[in-house]
Amino acid sequence: MAMLATMFMLVKLAAEAGVSLPELVFWRQGMSVPFILAWLALRGELGILRTRRIGSHAKRALSGTLGLCCNLGAATLLPLAVGTTLGFTTPLFAVLITALVLRERVGPWRWTAVVLGFVGVLVITQPGAAAQSAPLPALGLAAGLGAGLMVAIISFQIRDLSRTEAPITCVFWFVFFGGLIAATALPFYASAHGPREWMLLAAIGLTGTLAQFLLTSALRFGPVATVVVMDYSSLIWATLYGWTIWGHVPSTAMWLGAPIIVAAGLIITSREHFLSRRVSPTSAADEGATEDAAQGT
Template sequence: MADIAILETRERVLAGILFTGAAYFLFSTQDASIKLLVVGMSVWQIMFFRSITILVACTAIGGRRLLADTARSPIVRPMFVRSAFTLAAWLCYYNAARSLQLAELTTVYYAAPIIVTVLSVIMLGEKVPMLRWLAVLIGFAGVFVACDPTHLGLSVPVLLVLAAALLWGIAVVLLRKTAMQERTMIQLILNNFYFLVFSAVPALFLWQAPNQEQLLLLLSVGALGGVAQYMLFEGMKRAPVSIVAPFEYTSLVWAFALGFLIWGDVPRREVFLGAALIVAAGLLIIGSEHFRKRL
């Protein structure tokens, strides 16, 4: 029985890693779409449209029963707090997107997994083995090598991204707490309902009628954001925060790929070295977790 329990735990953690990795790929694609949109549209309007799209989809899937269960959920208040931190991180990050390249934006932001790992110890009491700390540091080293963010300086956009990293780190740790208490669809409803409420008034004041291209991008942001949130919530249910946090580094690889495809940014040699370090960090976590569960 003990062997079966260990096997189930290991499979659960690996499933959490897969869900989280897929979520960050979708988030990266969403970020590229939003970077295209913020050139001519406010962040508030994008957030409002994304929230509406996700809520309509959830309601179509779950119907009235899902809405009734959401209203009675015990995590209504905790999700409000978590959503407030996420909203603040969103605003900082995407306002900085107007001034930074996608790769630069992603690089500076990757203080977040280290913050998450530290907070998982302080706020959740998780025990983080040395190999996992090593993986976090290797991943961050990969980000640093790939982008060399030191030339960016401490401009306002860079400070906004650093603030976003701290706020998102807190939000992820709070998400781990709520993820264990409620169904994913209910968390999805609450998260986007709060975003809708927060963004409604400024979005209406700053509203600009989207053209056909912008409308398609807005719909894609809603679809990508909704599926990514669902996968992230599911991943958090299956694996400790300190395990899945470094997999956020994989977004850098996608950021460079999308930057090349959309804006023609050609990666330097250092990018490939950095990407290799990031992949090594992820494999180190998977391998150490597999070995630890077998002992």
């Protein structure tokens, strides 16, 4: 979570230095490819990248790239703490997809959590509150909520892929195809950069890749329920970066709304963990793969 928060901080600095969003998306993906290949080559594990589901990986990369655009867009347009908090809406959207799209039964605990979570969103965004001294940009809010929605969608795609593919295989083909998708926009948005901007772009790729490796390791060695809760520690890092670098002090609405959204996510997480233990060990494994996918974006 510290690495993810650091990546978003670097993204915000790069955007302020004039790097466009399509460039940020491309280099976030493109920089990861050589890092992953070098790591696997040193371990003699390049063969793990073989797959018979290249089409499924490409579809996941398309959704993931859109989600990454939303994540990075929220980081550039909103205070880091606000963008991070809106990203915590992923469990809320996952419940809605489960109930409305997959037609699976959702009990009162999770429905209550969904309502509670979106109340928290309303508290932070304060729609129609003209008295706000510095209203949050609508495009940034849409990007933040869009990131939560897209990560929820991606989690279901990864749940399917994880039945046959290793986590690092999913990550590699995501960044590979995602880089190709983002490259199509470079002729229209790419520009010349100085040494500082290139250092920022390299650091974005490195911290993003490290975050993926660390999360995969966490899920390998720790209980899913424990690892999932650690997601919320990213808010601490985002708040510290926002305060020390940009002087962003969270508003009263942020202090009130963020705990509500976090509480809703914890209710859903604990409830799904409880249900997965009642169903089968395989369900619990799927939950772990889902979390890995969500952060992999």
